Each structure stands twice: as C-alpha cells, then as structure tokens.
Amino acid sequence: MKKIEAIIRAFKLDEVKDRLWSVGVGGMTVTEARGHGRQRGHSEFYRGAEYPVDLVPKLALEIVVNDDEVERVVEAICDVARTDQTGDGKIFVTPVEEVVRIRTGERGPSAIHADVREARLQAYRRS
C-alpha cells in the first residue's frame, strides 16, 4: 500500500475529486496547506494576483491506495491538476505499513478497497 500526497491548486479540487472517484479511489483526506516550491512563492498567481507573501495557499490531498493503483492515480491527478503555470503542485508517494477500517477491524488492502471500484473503473474506461 502507498500513500499519495498531492499538493494542488484549490480551484482544481472538484475536478480532481471527480476524476479520482472515476478511477476507483475509495477515500481521501483534504487539508488546507500553505507552501512554496522553487520560485519560493514569488511569480505565482493566486486569484488573479501575484501572491504578496512567500507561502501560497494550496490543498494537500492524502490518498492511500494499493500498489497497483499508484500509477493510475498519479496520472489522473497530473492530467486534471495541470495548468502549465508555475505552482501547479507536487505529488509524493510513500509506503504505508497498515490500514485499519475501524468499524469492521478489516486490515490491509481490504480496508481501503471500495466494493464498487471495479464497476466505476470499467464505466470510466468506456467513457
């Protein structure tokens, strides 16, 4: 299992969320974040203006998936979140040791796997 942490532009959230649902993601955590990349936040635009401070508001998405889903999810995020301007964001992938669904006590991949995942994925591939 892997955790995909994606730092994205806030206005891209709905589109990213919809695409992730389509490719079978069963859950995510979204946190408001502030940060900078290699331009240190300068020459980055937010709501039409160059941002006056060096930490620009972003959203951080955390998504835990099975190993065989990583590429599909990373590609989906890149595809939707890209504007081709500096500050589009970054994606970090790290190993996850354990996942527990609290309600049932299920552990590991079955605790992240959504029952409807395959159906959604097939519908997406047909679209």
Ligand SMILES: Nc1ncnc2c1ncn2[C@@H]1O[C@H](COP(=O)(O)OP(=O)(O)OP(=O)(O)O)[C@@H](O)[C@H]1O
């Ligand atoms: N090395 C890093 N470690 C942790 N977070 C980072 C790192 N680089 C970027 N981020 C986060 O991602 C956000 C967007 O980064 P950004 O897209 O500007 O990266 P970049 O490397 O400067 O690429 P670009 O040249 O396309 O702007 C930052 O505001 C910050 O929250």
Ligand SMILES: [Mg+2]
């Ligand atoms: Mg940058």
